Amino acid sequence: MKTEWLESFLTTATTKSLTKASEQLHMTQPALSKQMKKLEEDLGVELFIRSATGVQLTKAGEILFKEIEPVLREINSIQKKILSIKETSDLTIGTWPSIASFYLPYKIAKAKENRKEVNVKISYRFDDIFQLLENGEIDAALLDDRLIKHSYWTKPLFNEKFYLFVNYLHPIAREHENCIYFQDFEDEPLVVLPPACDVRMLVEQAYKLENKELLISSEIDFGQSIIGFISANLGISILPEIFTNQIDHSIIKVLPIADFKTKRRISLIAPNPEIGKLIDSLILQ
Secondary structure, three states, X not given: OOHHHHHHHHHHHHHOOHHHHHHHHOOOHHHHHHHHHHHHHHHOOOOEEEEOOEEEEXXXXXXXXXXXXXXXXXXXXXXXXXXXXXXXXXXXXXXXXHHHHHOHHHHHHHHHHOOOOEEEEEOOOHHHHHHHHHHOOOOEEEEOHHHOOOOOEEEEEEEEEEEEEEEOOOHHHHHOOOOEOHXXXXXXOEEEOOOOOHHHHHHHHHHHHOXXXXXXXXEOOOHHHHHHHHHOOOOEEEEEHHHHHHOOOOOEEEEEEOOOOOXXXXXXXXXXXXXXXXXXXXXXX
């Protein structure tokens, strides 16, 4: 049983609506429903009577609602005491190489102004980053968490469009001036990141929406290496906007994909909501 489930239960019981509760908790309704189901399974009782108009507490739900609020207040008090210690120590964030290279350095500089040291752990796989969160080796993560199920506190930070990155010597660059459509390159093989990173998963998702198969010329762990391949005219790639910051624009052409609807949404994820909010206020805002 997790404290997040209990806090979600209190919000749901107070609003008497999964829809309203999910909005207040900044999570999807299916994710909230899953939390409530897991809580019921852990306790071995039904907590809500569900109907088209909302939810009502069962007898067991009424008991939990009455008894759990002071317990959560005590837990929150303990967390704040722990957080007061954490505020004087280093913070560690796990993320993808692209975010670590192009986004976090400026935020870390701001953190130093607030006398806060921030460490960064880089990974190429969702599983690795979430294992670090689970083990307490990192305090938070930055990635697109819509692609993996979890019950941690999360806050969206920014959205990124995807672009086609191509060498100026490539025929596509010569044929298309300011933008391109998916059909113009859908049968071209791409240089891609590994399957377990959000960029690869989102690109595959976009191809499936078009009922097309993603063709792969090379699979490379590091995004900057993909940029190197494109610079040498060894392939083309679909990458998020953040990669436009560190390329030689005289060598690589970046074409907006007019009908590419998929975007990457980078969120802050933290097991401890209070630490997540601390990182957001001291570092990311």
